[in-house]
Amino acid sequence: MLANVSRGKLYGAPRGTQDILPQDQPYWTFVKEKAAEVCRRYGYQRIDTPIFEQTALFSRSVGEGTDIVDKQMYTFDDRGGDSMTLRPEGTAPVCRAYIEHGMHNLRQPVRLYYIAPIFRYERPQAGRYRQHWQFGAEAIGEAHPALDAEAIGLAWHFYASLGLRDLTLQLNSIGCRSCRSTYLEKLKDYYAAHARSLCPDCKARLSRNPLRLLDCKKPSCQEIVKVAPRITEHLCQECNRHFRAVKDYLEHMQIPFELNPYLVRGLDYYTRTVFEVQPRDIGGQSALGGGGRYDDLIEELGGKPTPAVGFGTGLERVILNLRKQGIEPPSPDSARVYVASVGEQARKEAMRLATALRQRGMSVTTSSGDISLKSQLKQANSLGATHTVIVGEDELRRGVVVVRAMAEGEQKEVPLDEAASQLSAEVQVGRGPA
Numbered sequence: 001m002l003a004n005v006s007r008g009k010l011y012g013a014p015r016g017t018q019d020i021l022p023q024d025q026p027y028w029t030f031v032k033e034k035a036a037e038v039c040r041r042y043g044y045q046r047i048d049t050p051i052f053e054q055t056a057l058f059s060r061s062v063g064e065g066t067d068i069v070d071k072q073m074y075t076f077d078d079r080g081g082d083s084m085t086l087r088p089e090g091t092a093p094v095c096r097a098y099i100e101h102g103m104h105n106l107r108q109p110v111r112l113y114y115i116a117p118i119f120r121y122e123r124p125q126a127g128r129y130r131q132h133w134q135f136g137a138e139a140i141g142e143a144h145p146a147l148d149a150e151a152i153g154l155a156w157h158f159y160a161s162l163g164l165r166d167l168t169l170q171l172n173s174i175g176c177r178s179c180r181s182t183y184l185e186k187l188k189d190y191y192a193a194h195a196r197s198l199c200p201d202c203k204a205r206l207s208r209n210p211l212r213l214l215d216c217k218k219p220s221c222q223e224i225v226k227v228a229p230r231i232t233e234h235l236c237q238e239c240n241r242h243f244r245a246v247k248d249y250l251e252h253m254q255i256p257f258e259l260n261p262y263l264v265r266g267l268d269y270y271t272r273t274v275f276e277v278q279p280r281d282i283g284g285q286s287a288l289g290g291g292g293r294y295d296d297l298i299e300e301l302g303g304k305p306t307p308a309v310g311f312g313t314g315l316e317r318v319i320l321n322l323r324k325q326g327i328e329p330p331s332p333d334s335a336r337v338y339v340a341s342v343g344e345q346a347r348k349e350a351m352r353l354a355t356a357l358r359q360r361g362m363s364v365t366t367s368s369g370d371i372s373l374k375s376q377l378k379q380a381n382s383l384g385a386t387h388t389v390i391v392g393e394d395e396l397r398r399g400v401v402v403v404r405a406m407a408e409g410e411q412k413e414v415p416l417d418e419a420a421s422q423l424s425a426e427v428q429v430g431r432g433p434a
């Protein structure tokens with residue numbers, strides 16, 4: 001804050017947050033529309049949940065001992081003394097809503113998606129913010145491996161529909177409650193022998209959250225990870241069968257994947273399938289998105305035992321990668337009309353005409369302030385107007401206006417009372433206002 005004051009600004013956006021300015025909006029519209037479209041094709045329906053929830057919802061689901069719960073949640077007591085937390089992830093709130101609204105009575109699985117702001121107190125850097133947006137999809141109420149492949153397919157097709165290239169899909173299974181606990185014992189035994197060489201974070205993980213030991217990116221720990229026991233070699237028969245089927249479906253869907261036995265996720269609720277999508281040129285820190293199966297979560301949150309699978313992707317990172325790959329969002333190229341006027345009487349006519357044009361679906365800007373016709377035409381140009389209507393004093397006396405097609409530079413006189421209908425016939429309406 002003081003730094004801002006010294007630069008002459010009293011306030012800045014909070015660290016790790018950003019304004020999405022008008023020039024960035026086409027990217028956001030593009031990405032959100034593609035998300036909605038891919039969900040329509042896969043039969044997922046939109047759900048919106050509150051921005052904050054009871055803190056226990058997250059500590060219970062994401063898990064004590066995870067970075068999110070231990071270090072990153074925006075938690076506060078409300079005025080009634082209840083502990084609330086700004087949503088640090090999207091799955092637990094959707095599961096809470098599934099239980100609360102008795103969605104187990106609907107035809108299963110229930111397929112839902114959300115596009116929502118997420119809050120995590122992280123160290124800000126490129127692609128890592130304290131408020132970011134996630135698009136997530138969840139299929140709740142079905143244990144079949146075909147649903148895992150569907151969730152992965154949805155994620156993959158979302159990125160493809162945006163034109164993103166050079167992505168890799170990393171796949172792993174982290175087993176179920178029973179085979180994982182046997183595996184974790186083996187993992188802990190192995191790590192105990194290396195305890196002295198571990199980084200401080202991994203020392204803490206060893207007792208609190210051993211699976212996350214596999215996820216450490218520190219070079220010294222990576223050496224230890226390399227020869228650690230692999231979960232995929234300790235899966236029970238059922239988990240093995242499930243994993244084989246997921247891989248088989250993905251092959252049939254022609255979705256390329258790479259097996260990564262060290263892939264675990266930062267949230268505790270995952271079971272069996274986990275996956276991440278990454279840009280090929282960037283290391284493991286920068287997943288575009290990821291997800292997996294979470295068969296125990298709904299029961300954990302007080303619902304009936306209900307299997308589920310889902311994924312989430314950060315929209316800022318998606319947009320960063322679009323920019324990096326030179327992919328531009330389609331421009332909102334609907335007709336823009338500028339109505340120029342000279343004199344007060346003409347301005348009144350211009351306001352009337354502008355209203356009539358807007359009612360016909362056009363995007364219209366009128367001149368503001370007392371500026372010359374020349375300046376108004378300049379303004380029309382810089383706004384990217386396709387047509388400018390000039391309401392002049394002389395023309396007005398003759399009951400006409402001048403309509404100028406900006407690209408061609410051609411202009412003609414049109415009777416004032418026909419201007420709205422003629423213009424709307426001429427410009428392409430219906431692509432929505434810019």
Ligand code: AMP
Nearest residue numbers: 127128129132287288289312313314317
């Ligand atoms: P997670 O909920 O941790 O599995 O994250 C899912 C996706 O959300 C990640 O792959 C990122 O694309 C995105 N994401 C997570 N944390 C952040 C963050 N702090 N800033 C921006 N994007 C994030």
